[in-house]
Amino acid sequence: MKKQFIVIGLGRFGSSLVHTLVQNGHEVLAVDKNEQLVQDISGVATHAVQADCTDEGVLKELGARNFTHAIVAIGDDLQASILATLLLKELHIPKITAKAKNEMHGQVLIKIGADHIVYPERDMAARLGNQLSSDNLIDYIELSPDHNLVELKAPPAMNGKSLQQLNIRAKYGCTIMAIKKGIHINISPKAEDEINTGDILVIIGSNTDIRDLEEDYE
Ligand code: ADP
Numbered sequence: 616m617k618k619q620f621i622v623i624g625l626g627r628f629g630s631s632l633v634h635t636l637v638q639n640g641h642e643v644l645a646v647d648k649n650e651q652l653v654q655d656i657s658g659v660a661t662h663a664v665q666a667d668c669t670d671e672g673v674l675k676e677l678g679a680r681n682f683t684h685a686i687v688a689i690g691d692d693l694q695a696s697i698l699a700t701l702l703l704k705e706l707h708i709p710k711i712t713a714k715a716k717n718e719m720h721g722q723v724l725i726k727i728g729a730d731h732i733v734y735p736e737r738d739m740a741a742r743l744g745n746q747l748s749s750d751n752l753i754d755y756i757e758l759s760p761d762h763n764l765v766e767l768k769a770p771p772a773m774n775g776k777s778l779q780q781l782n783i784r785a786k787y788g789c790t791i792m793a794i795k796k797g798i799h800i801n802i803s804p805k806a807e808d809e810i811n812t813g814d815i816l817v818i819i820g821s822n823t824d825i826r827d828l829e830e831d832y833e
Contacts, residue, residue: 617641621682621708622660623668623699625652628714628735629688633660646677669698671705680706687713687729697723704728749829753815762821764792769814770832779806787828789820 618641622633625647633645637659645660647653648667657663666673668689679685685703689696693716700713704727713729715721721732746752753766773781784790794801794808795815801808810816818825 618684619682620644621646621677621679621685622688623647623685623703624688624690624696624714625649625656626688626690628690629686630656632686632688637661644677644682669695669702671702674699674702674706679703680708682708684708684710684712687711687724690714690716693720696720697727700724700729701727750833751829758819762819763825764817764819765825766795767816767818767829769810769812769816770829771812772832773810774812775809777807777809778804781810783818783828787820787831788824789818789828791816792819793817 620636620641621644622629622636623646625633625645629645629647630652633643633656636643642661645653645656645663646666646668647656648665650665653663653665664677666677668674668687685708687696687700687703689699696713696715700711703711710731711729712731712733713721713724715724715732715734717734721734724732742755745755749767751768751770753768755763755765757763778791791804792802793816794804794810795817796811796813818828820828
């Protein structure tokens with residue numbers, strides 16, 4: 616479904632976000648006080664406006680209240696990030712996501728009403744750290760602090776074995792939800808389905824269970 620986003624701050628994070636939202640078919644109003652950054656994104660965003668979002672009147676003029684989701688992508692200027700978030704909250708925007716530089720910044724943003732905080736550098740570093748620590752981990756989604764959905768390259772020791780033979784759920788407590796074989800994805804794997812080298816396994820489970828499985832098949 617098409618959604619309407621307002622993205623405030625078009626630095627590296629904000630501008631990348633605008634690209635992705637537009638690619639996904641959404642309407643995006645991109646705003647920055649820097650004229651050049653606004654020009655750079657004008658061919659991509661649905662609308663691009665140069666404005667200072669710490670000014671309540673400006674936000675009203677932009678029609679900010681009509682958006683269902685606002686993203687405050689200002690990181691370095693704490694005062695601007697906090698004030699813009701506060702003003703958006705006062706306009707009763709249903710969902711506000713804000714980028715924070717550090718934990719303290721994030722806590723302040725939550726206190727004043729941001730619904731969701733992202734810490735791009737911290738989160739990206741954690742993701743990269745996890746990927747680099749494992750030979751087989753391709754990607755993961757953190758479902759909770761203790762549970763992940765991971766994509767793993769099928770370890771060579773699984774080659775030619777069926778799910779029944781591997782018995783992953785009983786042995787490790789995690790579940791192989793899907794098996795990718797090139798462009799084909801089997802989303803309801805059966806006991807007799809076989810795993811081969813080159814397959815990618817989509818596994819859901821607790822962090823410790825997934826780690827045990829990875830270590831056993833290293
Ligand atoms: P990144 O690390 O993603 O590059 P920055 O914090 O460096 O993020 O970039 C934030 C952007 O937010 C900058 O382009 C800056 O011009 C913009 N910005 C800062 N204050 C305001 C404001 N009051 N109104 C609109 N845009 C702002």
